[in-house]
Amino acid sequence: MFSLSPAMHLFGLNWQLQQTENDTFENGKVNSDTVPTHTVSLPSGENGKLGGFAQENNTIDSGELDIGRRATQEVPPGIFWRSQVFIDQPQFLKFNISLQKDALIGVYGRKGLPPSHTQYDFVELLDGSRLIAKEQRNLLEAERAGRQARSVSLHEAGFIQYLDAGIWHLAFYNDGKNAEQVSFNTIVIESVVECPRNCHGNGECVSGSCHCFAGFLGPDCSRAACPVLCSGNGQYSKGRCLCYSGWKGTECDVPTTQCIDPQCGGRGICIMGSCACNSGYKGENCEEADCLDPACSNHGVCIHGECHCNPGWGGNNCEILKTMCPDQCSGHGTYLQESGTCTCDPNWTGPDCSNEICSVDCGTHGVCMGGTCRCEEGWTGPSCSQRACHPRCAEHGTCKDGKCECSQGWNGEHCTIGRLTVL
Incomplete structure (x- = not known):
């Protein structure tokens, strides 16, 4: 018999359910004929603003959603998409989720309060590239008029949670580099009969029998089939x-x-x-x-689409030679009339004081500005010799040669997802 708790993992993590028509799952034969299913497409942002009903700091809040109604939202990287569902009585709830194949999504749930990376009643971590379910090609409507529809590869995932009565706060967190289209709905499971070994988390229990997900075989779904x-x-x-x-x-x-x-x-x-x-x-x-002239006329460095010119050169593409009279010393020194030479200010050198001096050599990935190296995109360090990581890596990890190595208790590509266990 099951021991019911406010939130429990009944069949394990990261279910790979394949959805067909009318919300019927190919392996589970569970359908939602008794629950009307509608689709809610949450509005995308305009003029660069995030979509959703309300946005505050790093969240998109869609408010309360009805059970059985599908919601869709484009979630930018590093952002929580929040919503709530009302549970009128304790029951099992199935979450059906559609992800793009490269998505890295954390699904958090908490009763009564919004969840965070460290405070939640349940969490599911979904990696679209590791889901075994077959891909399906769907046409998503373009966000702006005049653009053609594009083909996007989607994966289906799902899991079941036992939820007590009350308001449950849900949060989908995008831990990837790109904005991801996330879609989900919920279905009430009227009854659950125990299956052998809970199908090892690799299938759905229906009337005491395991209906295995794609990629798994056997009466208890314990044998893995070879994925393509x-x-x-x-x-x-x-x-x-x-x-x-x-x-x-x-x-x-x-x-x-x-x-x-x-x-x-x-x-x-x-x-x-x-x-x-x-x-x-x-x-x-x-x-x-990119810069209009990526080489910046061979007289500068392109950084974030803008040319930063070497001393003595100017213009959008560093194509203009700045001619200075010798007695002006490029504005960085004092002209000595007796000797006809320039005495340069600190951090400047050259016959006309036009060359800035940095404490270190900026190499091929940076340019000296104001006595320090200004690095090209993707490079960092005092001499622009180290590959850069995502800025959020510094919160719970260490950047080593462009890869974020997480501190203990954290994971994810940018070390932004906690691994704490709820007891």
């Missing part, structure tokens, strides 16, 4: 896919004749499988800001 790695178009090695000729992408699921993002981020055009970016942008999907 790298979409069958590559070889899995050392944590990544090495694609066969003719395929590309993290899962080797995109033909080389197509672009990974067919719209090239709205900043370019796809030509024979490669994005030709508009002026001022670069990257595989034209996602990075």
Whole structure:
């Protein structure tokens, strides 16, 4: 028999449920005919603002949602998407969640109060790239008029929680680098009959029998089936896919004749499988800001889409030579009439005092400004010789060569998710 508590993990973590029509799960045969299902698409932001009904600090708050109603929201990185559901009597509730394949989402629940990374009654950590469920290709409507619909690969996940009566606060946290489209709904489970070993968390218990999720076999779902790695178009090695000729992408699921993002981020055009970016942008999907002249006329360094010119050069692309009279010493020294030479101010050197001195060599990834090195995007350190991490890494981790190594009790790509266990 089950021991009911305010929040319990009945069938384990990270269920991979495959949803079909009318909210019926292929493996579980559970359908929601008794609960009307509607879709709520929460408004996206305009002019750069976040979507949702209310936004405060690092959260999007959608208010109270009805059980059985699907909600959809684009969640920016490092942001909580919050909502609440009212439970009128203790019951089992199934959460059905749709994620993009590269999403890293933490799902938190807490009775009576909003949850956080360290205060919650239950938590589920979902990694879209590790879900075994089959991918399905859906067309998502473009956010702005005039743009074509784009093909997005989605994964389905789900889990069941036993919730006491009251207001339950839910929070979806995006721990990835990019904004992610997250969609979920909830379904009441009228009764639960115990299954052998709770199906090892790899299936759904229906009337005492295990209905295994994709990738698992056996009466108790204890045997793993071999998943199709790298979409069958590559070889899995050392944590990544090495694609066969003719395929590309993290899962080797995109033909080389197509672009990974067919719209090239709205900043370019796809030509024979490669994005030709508009002026001022670069990257595989034209996602990075670039200088109009990336080389800055060979007289400066491009940092965050802006040219920072070497001494003696100016203009948007460092194309203008700043000619100075010798007796002006470039504005950084004193001209000695007797000798016809310049005596330079501290931190400046050269015949005309036009070269700034830094305490260290800024190397090839930075430029000396104000006596210190100003680094290119993706580089850091006094001499711009170290690869940079996401700024939030410093909260609970240490950056080493561009990778965030988490402190004890924290995990996630940027070390922003706690690993505390609720007793």
